[in-house]
Amino acid sequence: MSDTVEGRWAEIFGPRYLAVTTILALGVSLFAFNAFLSSTALPSAVQELGGLEVISWATTLYLVFAIVGGAAAAMLKRRLGSRRALLSLAGVFLIGTLVAAIATDMSQVLVGRAIQGFGEGVVAALCFALIPELFPSRLVPKVFGMQAMVWAVAAFGGPAGAGALTELISWRAAFLINVPLVLIFGAMVLAVVPRGDTPPQAHGFPGLRLLTIGGGTMLVALAAIVPPVQAAALLVGAIVALCAAVWLDRRSAERLMPLDAFSLRSAVGAGLWMFLLMPIAGAATGVYLVLLLQQLWGYGPTHAAVIGAVMAIGWSLSSVTVANVRQRSTRRILIRTGPVMLALGLVGVLGGLQMAQPGLVIVAQLAIGMGFGISNGYTMLTIMEASSDAERDRTSALLPTTQSAGNALGAALAGVAANAAGYAAATDTGAILAAIVPLFILAMAFAGLAFLAALRMVQLAKVTPISAFASE
Template structure:
């Protein structure tokens, strides 16, 4: 990563030097974002033709499980094959999954295709993250993260709309096949702008099968917990925690690691940052799962209006990420600490707005949550990349989207357990629904509060490291 701290304009990432790289990295993330929303729109029509409605929820579950596994192993794949070959291979895997799903004659085949899609896209997204500090100077990294926030907001709106139009006007299969030309553009760009394997990077890399299996099984148990009764779900979550913690501990002792040293351990900037990066999606996932549904249940809003209110968070995320992309270095620590605090306030505000039936409170709360993610996420990621050693930077960068995806999966499952334990599934009156959703938002706010503590720990370590470096330079 170039250590340039000078100011820069947004137009610089679109100059001839960086424009193609910007397009390719953003397209890699866009494929992941779009396909995360695809299943909920196209597959209801697919099951009417293919049957297997009981399997429909697994289309997203398997996509995320394999995406997390792929992302976890992305740094090793990049090390073994080089960035260019790893991206081409993962794009090919994603394309195979797309073709299988688009030509499926049963829901089982759709699930196989979605699994390949998730595996390929998990690697693609993680390597695209890892390439950001390699291909851009430090002063432009916040702007690239800002662009990616815009992509997620566009995907939140355009993904469902585009998939819906293709499904209605052509077929649900076309909603999958639209990926084919996008992958072709992505691969063409990768061939020309992404560096190949570095000279001297020929160290033998073993296959971390046990660790990847433990990660995949752990996330699978988390997904199952979200759709099972509370007592069984608790056991599944305990089992998932054991598997995921075991994978982290086993990785720390391995000769060839998937994760940076000290991952998810609050003794370093990277470890504390990864804890924060995990906790914030966990905190927000409950609102993402239940808010739109609650607005329809409690207030009688239609899907369009309720969806628009839900999308306020994504718009606030993008706008706030863009607005802070030029802040000076001392302000970054403030933004990292302020982000999870805003998310905490916003989640409490959502609960208050639902209980008091006040739309303005909900809108302000959504703005607070989106702004919390937008102002902190880019600088959280950048600070971890800068704190990581050259040897650990690939592992750190590649683990970021994987950690966020895992946080979303874990948070959705925890929210489901909290809601079902409080009787949400059987609630019929407004009072019963109100009572059953309280634990969902309290749990989310508690996770966000823990993220505040992780942010304080991280920024404290950053300040300590800066002071130590200053003393060393003075000597």
């Protein structure tokens, strides 16, 4: 079937694809919900168990191990097959959930969060890898739109749901709510995902590369909580470690990443750069906006959080709106426009804060979300289309991992920029407003680099033959 035939929303929720759509939605929602879990449930855990000094590591370890798990996902899929890999790693996630839920001290919670992160990192990456296998290309934008809606619901419902469970029952219930969801997920995988043939394990475990990726990501996490000079040194070390991981992977017999990962000579590599750089740029508002609204304008946590969540609304609504675009020329325009809207949104947020204009901040937040929403789905589709059949599993599984790495790196860089400008020591409105200018300028610079990566990807995608995936 030609990809110019328009796919309908009803198809992905119809009898043929409903079960698969549900599996993907559950896989992504578990990752998204647990990423937002710690902000609401863990303060109560600390009150019961102690360990306030390590509470931030509950989120850090989850994300670090999720990135490592995502990097290993394609390899696990090849060795175990989609069905066994999904079931096995959902089981790992379940073990981590139980460890955290029955913990008697915060160190056990941290162990549970790390196990959760690894298991769910693999599951989320495998869900992305299954998209080109289980859906024709005309429906892929709809699937990405559905996933954007899942993330938006998690952004709103994750903290609220975890908070309600914590308040009405216990913080442990906020973890244990994962148990029935994982069991439903596993039952649906058994029913829907074909067993397949497991290829022979011809090569050893890529421990050095995974350790390098994990170590580099951990350095990024540490950079967010130390003074600027030390943070800069840690970020340099992180960049060296992550570049070394890519270099080692290209020379390995069994690669974790596609051969052209992060190469500016291919559409796949340029697209991955765009996928990394946009979350780095978006971290300026993602990390600091809610806090700034409370500091500058005296907003309460809920009021500030609602304005912060406007970005998720813009992301999800725009992603659904553009999911019906069929012409490749229009898709290329949307890809290029995404980083531009992100940059303009950052300008608007900074201007709104400087001029004390809440309306401008809200509109700018919508623009930031729309920048991600109109471009992300077609960026991922273009990357998948440009990837060869042999590399598609590695490429697809690397997408959520790259985005998570961008979020982690962006948070660290935002912290370095803000602290170096004196934000942590600022006590009055004028000092705070002056300190955030370098933060937003850095974010705009990364949005500009994302735009250049988008131009490069679109240029290379025009001349690179599209694989059989596009002709389904």
